[in-house]
């Protein structure tokens with residue numbers, strides 16, 4: 732009986748805390764997002780480490796949102812960007828999935844951990860298959876997040892999308908280097924080739940692609956778009 736008397740007030744207090752808590756929505760200015768999302772291929776069945784990005788959702792400068800649902804929409808990148816319909820993720824990373832039912836390029840869904848952070852590697856590529864192939868510009872993807880408690884999604888950022896697998900086939904290899912050079916020579920302002928998110932194409936982008944190409948990633952087998 733004594734035990735019951737002790738537990739009852741505690742249970743009531745927890746109920747009050749739960750029902751009285753108001754989930755604050757994400758504050759875009761306080762969230763941390765990458766400047767660019769580098770789409771990668773797979774290596775031994777896992778997403779390549781060169782694609783690692785982190786997204787932290789906060790409702791204020793000091794309040795993270797655990798369990799926030801994240802949705803990355805790629806529809807604005809429809810010119811050339813392609814998202815793999817099967818996202819293998821990687822050991823230790825946040826579970827993610829591709830949603831190809833939304834039309835366009837598709838979306839990626841994930842959720843933040845207890846620290847309000849999602850660690851992701853997204854598999855995909857581009858359609859840079861001939862000199863002068865049109866490409867999406869900078870900031871073509873939109874990152875949205877919710878309050879983790881059923882509230883509406885809030886747009887927290889627009890980011891660029893890079894693709895090491897320039898032609899979306901044959902793995903990431905020296906052929907993709909040739910496609911990048913074509914973009915660079917044309918002075919193309921395309922997100923797929925801007926790996927350092929400088930909004931221009933240069934030596935640092937080429938160096939990044941060279942290092943990834945040497946790892947000989949496999950291409951995605953099936954794209955949403």
Ligand SMILES: [Ca+2]
Pocket residue numbers: 896897898899900901902903904906907950
């Ligand atoms: Ca390729």
Ligand SMILES: [Ca+2]
Pocket residue numbers: 924925926927928929930931932933935936
């Ligand atoms: Ca650049």
